Amino acid sequence: MVKAEFLITGMHCPNCAMRLESLEDSLAGIRSAEANYQKGSLVVEYDSARLGEAELLLAIQEAGYDGVKIRDEVVN
Amino acid sequence: MQEYLLAFVTGLTAGGLSCLAVQGGLLASSLANQVERDVLDPAHRKTPRSMSAKSTLTILFFLGAKLIAYTILGALLGLAGSVFTFSPAARAILLIAIGIFMVGNALRMLNVHPFFRYFAIVPPRFITRYIRTKAKNSVDYFSPLFLGALTVFIPCGVTQAMMAVALATGNPIQGAALMFAFILGSSPVFFLVSFLTMQISQRLEKWFYRAIGITVLVFGLITVNSGLNVMGMPLFQPRWPGAAQADPVSPTRPPSSDGVLELMAQNNGYFPERLAAPANVDLTLNVITQDTVSCSRAFLVPSLGVQIILPETGVVPISIPAQPAGTVLPFTCSMGMYTGEIVFGD
Numbered sequence: 001m002v003k004a005e006f007l008i009t010g011m012h013c014p015n016c017a018m019r020l021e022s023l024e025d026s027l028a029g030i031r032s033a034e035a036n037y038q039k040g041s042l043v044v045e046y047d048s049a050r051l052g053e054a055e056l057l058l059a060i061q062e063a064g065y066d067g068v069k070i071r072d073e074v075v076n
Numbered sequence: 077m078q079e080y081l082l083a084f085v086t087g088l089t090a091g092g093l094s095c096l097a098v099q100g101g102l103l104a105s106s107l108a109n110q111v112e113r114d115v116l117d118p119a120h121r122k123t124p125r126s127m128s129a130k131s132t133l134t135i136l137f138f139l140g141a142k143l144i145a146y147t148i149l150g151a152l153l154g155l156a157g158s159v160f161t162f163s164p165a166a167r168a169i170l171l172i173a174i175g176i177f178m179v180g181n182a183l184r185m186l187n188v189h190p191f192f193r194y195f196a197i198v199p200p201r202f203i204t205r206y207i208r209t210k211a212k213n214s215v216d217y218f219s220p221l222f223l224g225a226l227t228v229f230i231p232c233g234v235t236q237a238m239m240a241v242a243l244a245t246g247n248p249i250q251g252a253a254l255m256f257a258f259i260l261g262s263s264p265v266f267f268l269v270s271f272l273t274m275q276i277s278q279r280l281e282k283w284f285y286r287a288i289g290i291t292v293l294v295f296g297l298i299t300v301n302s303g304l305n306v307m308g309m310p311l312f313q314p315r316w317p318g319a320a321q322a323d324p325v326s327p328t329r330p331p332s333s334d335g336v337l338e339l340m341a342q343n344n345g346y347f348p349e350r351l352a353a354p355a356n357v358d359l360t361l362n363v364i365t366q367d368t369v370s371c372s373r374a375f376l377v378p379s380l381g382v383q384i385i386l387p388e389t390g391v392v393p394i395s396i397p398a399q400p401a402g403t404v405l406p407f408t409c410s411m412g413m414y415t416g417e418i419v420f421g422d
Contacts, residue, residue, distance in 0.1 A: 038196070040190065040193075
């Protein structure tokens with residue numbers, strides 16, 4: 001499992017955060033997605049064996065936002 | 077039964093517009109949340125018809141929450157059967173806090189600085205998760221519900237008068253029924269004004285988001301000023317549409333020879349707005365009402381600690397102790413909407 005934090009641009013309101021969090025419903029391999037509208041960030045825990053970082057960034061883009069990874073770590 | 081009908085009619089006539097002036101900003105904030113989701117987010121962009129339905133739901137949620145909150149308040153007032161009102165100072169602080177929240181939220185909507193994102197109402201994560209899973213693609217109903225319930229803390233003068241009546245019932249069921257009838261009566265005006273505004277605005281959606289941000293900003297500044305009014309130190313004198321106009325020929329009136337000042341509390345404000353009074357003399361201020369049902373019935377002189385709910389028709393004398401020359405005593409309705417002052421001179 002990898003826990004990665006992304007800096008997100010393009011969030012207009014708290015609903016955008018909810019929309020980003022819905023990635024955990026639509027993308028296989030995500031354990032949890034937690035977006036913070038105030039900080040403009042998204043923390044995702046995902047199974048790197050099932051989901052690549054590039055795929056994740058593409059999904060963020062398709063949702064209408066831009067993401068830049070600022071840190072990641074391996075977690076259990 | 078007649079008192080409930082009267083409460084409904086009072087809400088329908090005076091309560092709607094009066095409360096809209098005080099609480100309209102919170103409703104605008106609710107609508108703004110809906111609009112920013114539907115207009116700004118390309119993934120959520122809706123057809124005008126769909127937006128109308130969602131705007132309607134947003135307004136209905138807001139009004140529904142308000143109705144429930146006030147009904148509960150009516151029950152509590154009836155139960156308490158004793159004084160249960162905010163002091164002017166507490167109300168002023170509350171108004172200023174709400175005003176600052178609205179200004180911050182408006183600056184967020186206008187994208188002035190990322191800091192203002194902290195003014196957004198962010199529902200707890202368990203609620204957003206619930207909304208996401210149970211009501212996908214639904215209206216954002218948390219904000220209108222929360223803000224609608226919040227109106228209970230900023231009642232307009234007419235509402236306060238009704239709250240006083242609910243208190244006097246000394247019965248929770250009667251108190252609840254009275255407030256329910258009143259708020260239900262005030263709801264059609266709220267709904268119509270808000271809905272029509274949204275319909276016109278959706279045709280100009282490109283500009284609407286900024287316009288609603290500016291509207292919230294203006295309402296926020298007015299709310300902060302209202303709080304300062306209640307404290308007796310306004311930044312500016314508000315002028316509501318239809319407010320009593322100062323007499324252009326004789327803006328001040330001298331007191332009568334027996335030291336009595338007269339002030340009319342009308343439905344559209346206080347007249348005259350500025351009273352001239354002699355310094356160093358004890359005076360009586362007669363506040364006169366005649367079929368007055370507006371906010372102006374909740375009369376305050378902040379610096380003297382005077383707080384009175386005036387009768388619909390009658391004369392209420394208020395003792396004004398001697399003041400040195402140059403003193404200005406502001407007076408206001410309890411929500412800081414209608415204001416005026418007594419100026420003491422030689």
